[in-house]
Amino acid sequence: MNFLGIGPLELVVVLVVALLVVGPERLPRLAADIARTVREIRKYTGSLAAEFNEVVKGLEKETAPERTEWKQIGEGLTDASRSVTEGFRQARSDVEAGAGASPWTGDVSPESVYV
Numbered sequence: 001m002n003f004l005g006i007g008p009l010e011l012v013v014v015l016v017v018a019l020l021v022v023g024p025e026r027l028p029r030l031a032a033d034i035a036r037t038v039r040e041i042r043k044y045t046g047s048l049a050a051e052f053n054e055v056v057k058g059l060e061k062e063t064a065p066e067r068t069e070w071k072q073i074g075e076g077l078t079d080a081s082r083s084v085t086e087g088f089r090q091a092r093s094d095v096e097a098g099a100g101a102s103p104w105t106g107d108v109s110p111e112s113v114y115v
Contacts, residue, residue, distance in 0.1 A: 006014070022030050 018030070019027055
């Protein structure tokens with residue numbers, strides 16, 4: 001059992017020290033004040049999280065058409081890239097089939113072809 005990184009033995013020590021420092025009369029009131037503060041903090045952080053989620057959903061709704069458009073553009077680029085790659089593969093296989101061997105044999109290097 002860990003509470004905020006504090007083990008059971010450390011928690012007992014903290015409670016004993018609090019009992020000695022605050023006293024048995026004021027300890028229940030202090031515990032109630034701490035519990036109230038923790039509840040308020042949780043409530044506040046919960047409302048912040050809800051507000052943040054609302055803002056994110058609003059942004060998602062506002063940008064939905066643009067995201068759809070960019071997705072279609074990306075798919076088009078992917079299709080174009082596949083077509084170009086397939087064209088290069090087909091051209092390479094045609095050259096290799098026509099030459100009967102790899103096109104990079106002999107004195108010709110791939111670098112000299114592109115110069």
